[in-house]
Amino acid sequence: MSALPAGIYLVLDADVCGRAGHRPADVAGAAVRAGVGTVQVRAKRATARELVALTVSVADALRLAGPAVLVVDDRVDVALAARARGAHVDGVHVGRRDLEVDDARALLGPDALVGASAALPEHVRAVAGADYLGSGPLRLTPTKPEAGPAIGVAGARAAVVASGGRPVVAIGGLGAADAPALRAAGVHAMAVVGAVCGATDPGGAAARLVEAWDRAAAPAVAR
Numbered sequence: 001m002s003a004l005p006a007g008i009y010l011v012l013d014a015d016v017c018g019r020a021g022h023r024p025a026d027v028a029g030a031a032v033r034a035g036v037g038t039v040q041v042r043a044k045r046a047t048a049r050e051l052v053a054l055t056v057s058v059a060d061a062l063r064l065a066g067p068a069v070l071v072v073d074d075r076v077d078v079a080l081a082a083r084a085r086g087a088h089v090d091g092v093h094v095g096r097r098d099l100e101v102d103d104a105r106a107l108l109g110p111d112a113l114v115g116a117s118a119a120l121p122e123h124v125r126a127v128a129g130a131d132y133l134g135s136g137p138l139r140l141t142p143t144k145p146e147a148g149p150a151i152g153v154a155g156a157r158a159a160v161v162a163s164g165g166r167p168v169v170a171i172g173g174l175g176a177a178d179a180p181a182l183r184a185a186g187v188h189a190m191a192v193v194g195a196v197c198g199a200t201d202p203g204g205a206a207a208r209l210v211e212a213w214d215r216a217a218a219p220a221v222a223r
């Protein structure tokens with residue numbers, strides 16, 4: 001199984017990229033070149049066929065950009081279809097209305113990376129087989145207005161405590177300024193959509209996020 005990289009986790013939302021005038025594969029490549037370790041393909045309005053094509057194009061971009069983990073939001077069938085076309089897809093991120101974690105793993109194979117949404121400690125217990133947990137929204141966000149309620153850094157900390165040592169990925173309204181508090185709470189990675197996909201310069205925005213994350217870990221004397 002691919003381990004989930006710590007640091008910045010890009011949720012590559014096709015609609016947010018499109019509104020900003022960016023090709024998702026270009027955003028993914030620029031982000032990974034800037035040090036982003038994980039990319040999740042998310043396209044809520046796409047057909048299954050469009051999502052397969054998008055996933056293949058992102059996998060192609062990542063092959064050139066450098067090592068990164070690639071997962072698909074929601075759709076195990078799409079991950080499998082992209083793999084069948086030769087794309088390297090590590091796994092999926094499943095939400096509470098998608099396939100269960102164990103079913104996703106049974107279909108994708110034992111080495112797949114399967115992440116699951118779990119905002120509250122009771123959700124964390126319900127996804128015992130997940131390789132990592134996505135917890136949010138930290139704060140309300142225009143990218144996903146239906147998400148909520150906001151759990152804040154305290155909620156992310158509660159997920160970390162309930163996680164049994166599994167990596168927790170915080171999501172929802174996050175930016176570079178959040179890195180110190182999230183790292184202090186024991187969060188493994190910070191997921192962003194708008195901060196990169198919606199930026200004028202996605203690569204530059206990703207580089208600033210990576211730098212903020214790395215700097216947040218530095219000992220106080222080195223700052």
Ligand SMILES: Cc1ncc(COP(=O)(O)OP(=O)(O)O)c(N)n1
Binds near residue numbers: 042074093133134169
């Ligand atoms: C890292 C991460 N965490 C949480 C989510 C939310 O996933 P989900 O519950 O499936 O909601 P949608 O993204 O599908 O609207 C995520 N995508 N990534």
Ligand SMILES: Cc1nc(C(=O)O)sc1CCOP(=O)(O)O
Binds near residue numbers: 138143174
């Ligand atoms: C895709 C997603 N899931 C969330 C959750 O709380 O489950 S919040 C979210 C959107 C995050 O976008 P942004 O970084 O632009 O705020």
Ligand SMILES: [Mg+2]
Binds near residue numbers: 073074093094095
């Ligand atoms: Mg989802």
